[in-house]
Amino acid sequence: MQEKPVILEIRDLHARIEDKEILRGINLTVRAGETHAIMGLNGSGKSTLAQVLAGREEYKVTQGEVLYKGENLLDMAPDERAQKGVFLAFQYPVEIPGVNTSYFLRAALNSIRKSRGEEEMDATEFLKLVRQKMGLVELDKSFLSRSINEGFSGGEKKRFEIFQMAVLEPALGILDETDSGLDIDALRVVAQGVNALKSDENAFVVVTHYQRLLNYIVPDFVHILMEGRIVQTGDKQLAIDLDATGYKELQEAAR
């Protein structure tokens, strides 16, 4: 069987914020059609990794490289990354009063299409697409007339992230603790949305605190992140074992 093409390749990635080194040599290869879960304690560097991949400027990469479909991802501005198909579902989606969700999403979609030399989508076509995708995450169409994340509940914000991902159809979806704070119903809806988007062409990196999510979004690989390094990699069983034994044992074993 022929191996699927590599979407993301992280080599010896080191990154810091201000004077604090957070990532200390991450290595990770993600191929098309795969879902990778990254687990770890608070402060292990999970969210930093997600932010660095999306291009957050506060984080300085001090060593290593990241290739996205063979191109140097770290050289690209955040908007360029998004245009090429990288999507970060934010852990803390930002409230932007006065910017209408529908206007925003159409601007995003059209700038991505434009960067690919495709025609911009008109309002009618866009509305059709949006209606179809809203069903995926059970969002009400009243969302289209609201301001971005303004007054959304925690669960609505996360569903809105997944909805955006569904509209923009990225090749690499990075979910940064999308499950945190969700009740089981909301979790199911979010997972359903992600599963519906999965294909042989795209890949997902799911950063999470809790094994529970992985019952719904089943990963091909589970990586344990500790002190800025991946200390263990396994299949979905690893997450289940970890849930039973805890990080402490793992931490001791690693020493």
Next chain:
Amino acid sequence: MKTIVELDAARDRYVTRHEAFLNNRSEAAWLRQLRVQAIERFAALGFPGTRHEEWKYTDVRPIAAFENSDAPSLNGNTTTEKWALEGAHLLVFVGGKFSPTLSHIGELPAGVTVCSLAEALSRDSEIVQQNLARYASFENEAFPALNTAYFEDGAFIHVPQNLVVETPIHLLFLTPDGAVSQPRNLLLIGDNSQITIVEEYANKNGVGAGFTNSVTEVSAGKNAHLDHYKITTEGAAAFHVGTMQVQQDRDCVFSSHSVTFGGKIVRHQANAIMGGSGIETTLNGLYVGGEDQLIDNHTVMDHAEPHCASHEVYAGVLAGRSHGVFNGKIFVRLDAQKTDAKQSNRTLLLSREAEIDAKPQLEIFADDVKCTHGATIGQLDDDALFYLRARGINEHDARDILTYAFANDILERVQIAPLRERLEKALFEKLQSIR
């Protein structure tokens, strides 16, 4: 010293010419007397220097020195299409004088008067005599004193009690290059009556190199509802000093939205006196400045009676070397218990050289009141910028979207749909021009 000499010379110029101005007009004795009092006050006050606390940040020397050119372009073809508000009654003033040919006043409820102030004065209307200069005091204010001494025309609106004027009244003041215009508006809204008035200042042609010194007096009766808008989009060289004085009686609801995009030096003074209980007053404003524009907003909310609410939101976007001034006074008099006053002033600075002087000023003499104020000054939110960029929107567009949203918060409150749409378009163009 030089400042004082310049301002005094300008004052003397206006004072000296006043006699000739009066002699050229055949006016009623009461009006003549009023004008003489006004020029005397102006002579005593002079143009305010920057040592004057209320004019600390606004140097009026260029305004004071500005002279009417020999031939301000009052003639020539003018179309008002650009400013059209579908359905509204339109009164156009060119260089401060009413233009019957450009105006069209539709059908109004019986008893309602909408005409030029000059026309009302020519009829020697008693109601004008009783109300003119009754609200806007010129005792201590140089610009209203100057306006009272020299005004020639403006709008006169009188709505007797229990009448609703459904269609907005649009007052459009076009300033020709080279002209000094001093329009005077008198708006009298009776008990239980309702009306919407748009007061708009634009330049007729050129870069708007003119000086407008307007005074708008408003008296709103018991339970009256008045929505007022002041739009200032004069050209890059225009000087504008505008005073609005509002007197409200009990249970009256008054709102005014001031939108300023144009002008080189613009000063708005908006004062509302809540002279009865149960009054609700809103003063909101949006100003967008670029290059070396100076936009100064001074407001006064005067809670003289109990159980009144005032709301005030001013938002400013400043780019280039532009300078904004916001001074918001709230007085809560001894008797004004249960006052609920809210004020907020937000400014977005888009360049290093742009500047804002913001001063909320609360003077509270009653003890059972709720007064809040807040001022924020800053740049665009980095988190919001990153969020938009992370969705593929380039930095340039992301900044535009956020800036527009910040400013549009005020325009969303404009209740007249065609005006709101026109202002949204103007906002978009203004933001493009200053970035």
